[in-house]
Amino acid sequence: MLTPFHLAVPVDDLDAARQFYGEIMGCPEGRSSDKWIDFNFFGHQFVVHKGKPLTDADHNGVDGDAVPSFHYGMILEWDDWHVLATKLAKADVEFIIEPKIRFEGEVGEQATMFFTDPAGNALEMKSFKDFSQIFAK
Known part of the structure; x- marks a missing residue:
């Protein structure tokens, strides 16, 4: 059995992230604050943090x-x-x-x-x- 990973990424809108990961992707929400939200991402701990989103043109x-x-x-x-x-x-x-x-x-x-x-x-x-x-x- 694999152990769960932890990944955190920045998002600019926590409400939009909550709707996307929680409602559309179906990931149950765990703990949260006004700065971050934990999600159960298919058995792994995935956290969105309020911040400047990563941009990648590569x-x-x-x-x-x-x-x-x-x-x-x-x-x-x-x-x-x-x-x-x-x-x-x-x-x-x-x-x-x-x-x-x-x-x-x-x-x-x-x-x-x-x-x-x-x-x-x-x-x-x-x-x-x-x-x-x-x-x-």
């Missing part, structure tokens, strides 16, 4: 896509990834990279999608049908 080419060099996210179970992709589309979340299968038929085949939160932080949510492929070369 991208790297990956399988034909311009992937933001700074991003975070989760590796979900295959069916959960598809449920989330549908939920985000229905909530009119704008995708940086539309939900798709990357490296199809190759080592490391994965489902992936990229989008931003209201502060502009880039997220990647991905899945592998075969989790043994996560670190495969």
Whole structure:
């Protein structure tokens, strides 16, 4: 069993972050103050802190896509990834990279999608049908 990670990112609007991560992404809220909010991000401690959002114009080419060099996210179970992709589309979340299968038929085949939160932080949510492929070369 993996241990939970902790990640904190800056956001400029806590209410918008609460609506996005809590309502749209479905992450239960933990403790909070007027400066930060804890979320249960798929079993991990994710915190948004009131601050200046990170901006990143850098991208790297990956399988034909311009992937933001700074991003975070989760590796979900295959069916959960598809449920989330549908939920985000229905909530009119704008995708940086539309939900798709990357490296199809190759080592490391994965489902992936990229989008931003209201502060502009880039997220990647991905899945592998075969989790043994996560670190495969």
